[in-house]
Amino acid sequence: MSAVQWLKCEALWDGRAWIEPAFVGLDADGIIDTITADAADLPPGSAPKHITGWILPGFINAHSHAFQYAMAGLAEHLAPGAADDDFWSWRETMYGLALRISPDELEAVACMLYSEMLRRGYTRVVEFHYLHNDADGRPYDNRGEMAQRLAAAAQQSGIALTLAPMYYRNGDFDAPSQPRQRRFISSSLDDYDKLLDASAAALNGLPDAVAALGVHSLRAAARAEVKEVFSRGAAERPVHIHVAEQVREIDRCSEIWGARPVEWLLNNVELKSHCSLVHATHMTAAETRRLAQSGAVAVLCPSTEGNLGDGFFNLREYAAAGGAWAIGSDSHVGLSPLEELRWLDYGRRMSDRRRNVLCLKGGDDSGERAVRAALAGGMPAAGTVGGGLEPGMPFDAVQIDDSAPVLYGLPAARRLSALVYAGDSGMLKAVFRRGGTVVENGKHVDGERIRTRFHRAVAPMRDW
Ligand SMILES: [Zn+2]
Known part of the structure; x- marks a missing residue:
């Protein structure tokens, strides 16, 4: 195994099925090495980072x-x-x-x-x-x-x-x-x-x-x-x-x-x-x-x-x-x-x-x-090969806040519909790219700088 980092996701949908909990091993580049529901698969001494809510593959x-x-x-x-x-x-x-x-x-x-x-x-x-x-x-x-x-x-x-x-x-x-x-x-x-x-x-x-x-x-x-x-x-x-x-x-x-x-x-x-x-x-x-x-x-x-x-x-x-x-x-x-x-x-x-x-x-x-x-x-x-969250794929994922009123306490079979039909982007807590956090608490980690630059660029175009 080449995992250098472990996550313990309370509930993860890999693109086909729910795994609860899901232990995810990532290599140094944020590529998924292992996904398992069995804690016994983890090497001794690994201290997985706990991730609450639902983890889904990032949307394309x-x-x-x-x-x-x-x-x-x-x-x-x-x-x-x-x-x-x-x-x-x-x-x-x-x-x-x-x-x-x-x-x-x-x-x-x-x-x-x-x-x-x-x-x-x-x-x-x-x-x-x-x-x-x-x-x-x-x-x-x-x-x-x-x-x-x-x-x-x-x-x-x-x-x-x-x-x-x-x-x-x-x-x-x-x-x-x-x-x-x-x-x-x-x-x-x-x-x-x-x-x-x-x-x-x-x-x-x-x-x-x-x-x-x-x-x-x-x-x-x-x-x-x-x-x-x-x-x-x-x-x-x-x-x-x-x-x-x-x-x-x-x-x-x-x-x-x-x-x-x-x-x-x-x-x-x-x-x-x-x-x-x-x-x-x-x-x-x-x-x-x-x-x-x-x-x-x-x-x-x-x-x-x-x-x-x-x-x-x-x-x-x-x-x-x-x-x-x-x-x-x-x-x-x-x-x-x-x-x-x-x-x-x-x-x-x-x-x-x-x-x-x-x-x-x-x-x-x-x-x-x-x-x-x-x-x-x-x-x-x-043009990407493979599907969803599986070994060999980058850990590109979204974390959904399952304490949101319409998502709370749902059985696995009802979760995705509740999210699609009654959910909204406010229920996204975090977004990961290659295992790194790019969105946290609903905010892009570099959002302020990106927005300042955008404001400067579009100001002269707002004469519509
Ligand atoms: Zn088009």
Whole structure:
């Protein structure tokens, strides 16, 4: 055994089952060496640190655009003279932000965001990164300048980072990009390779970092380019894409490429578990079934999808067909994993006027199914091997205060649902990364410095 530190957790859910108590041995890097319920397994003389409440694996945030945190909650009004608002008008506002944010500002905003994610229980984020160029649309001298800023934000906040620099060349299906998209654009796949190399270099030395890749959307690349990018994916190098979020996108894809977006992907690239389709909101029954069977992960971001008026994902049919899914906070109007899980379920409950729609058979528990699925889908989406809290994995975990009124005295089988449906982030006492405490009593350990820097960065942007 190489454990140098032992914890005694009153109750630990490892991703599959509760262990009470759980003795966890960590090596010098905070990697789990042993988990056992039997104190006799501990070496003589070890004095485990006592951890109260419930320990759960940290949540995985499988979809983030860090810069958008600077406008979270600021697009909830009609522009003067406007009669209506939708995804496309919101996108114009977002482009305005993308055009003005500097590398320093991105780092400060991302660091604030990541520390807030940790405070709410996410211990890993998949950054779907497409803000590559300078404000004039020219590549930075260091192609990975913005990637480096995101890596620095992850390093300072302590969150584990999967960085997915996106290929983005077109403005719409087979149409050139607009000037307002100039910070996102790669001129060719060769150009994108340089970006990927520089971005991977930015991750050097960052613990648990994963280099991913992807295409922003089918709108953003030619057909052959989408196929090429997907062909480069692997289990340890996941591929991400936004797909089928808006009805207009479905119509344009059908008209120009001759198939609906998910259908096109199913027919043209080999979708496997390392492939993540973000949103996949609008699918036919056949697409839903085929995507579920492919093993690819649907990344669902219901707080943002609700905010943008996207629609509801077909979760019940997809899950019944064995589909893998994960959650993400996307534009960051919502930052709580509990909120994402609740929204996913409540959307369907409201439209079907039924309860417990996530349960597929008698005896199933909604909260357990939701937390388990988000973890099981989050792992391949983030390119991490293994699942939950088990030997070989970093001790990335959240500590829940089980003395909270709605959680107190519950049998194991009811705990996760009570947390998901009646709990909130205030019940998170601490968050651990690689065994180290990054959030204590609800506060990030470096929160004050991170917040001061964030305030300085966004002050000039508050003229919305
Ligand atoms: Zn997105």
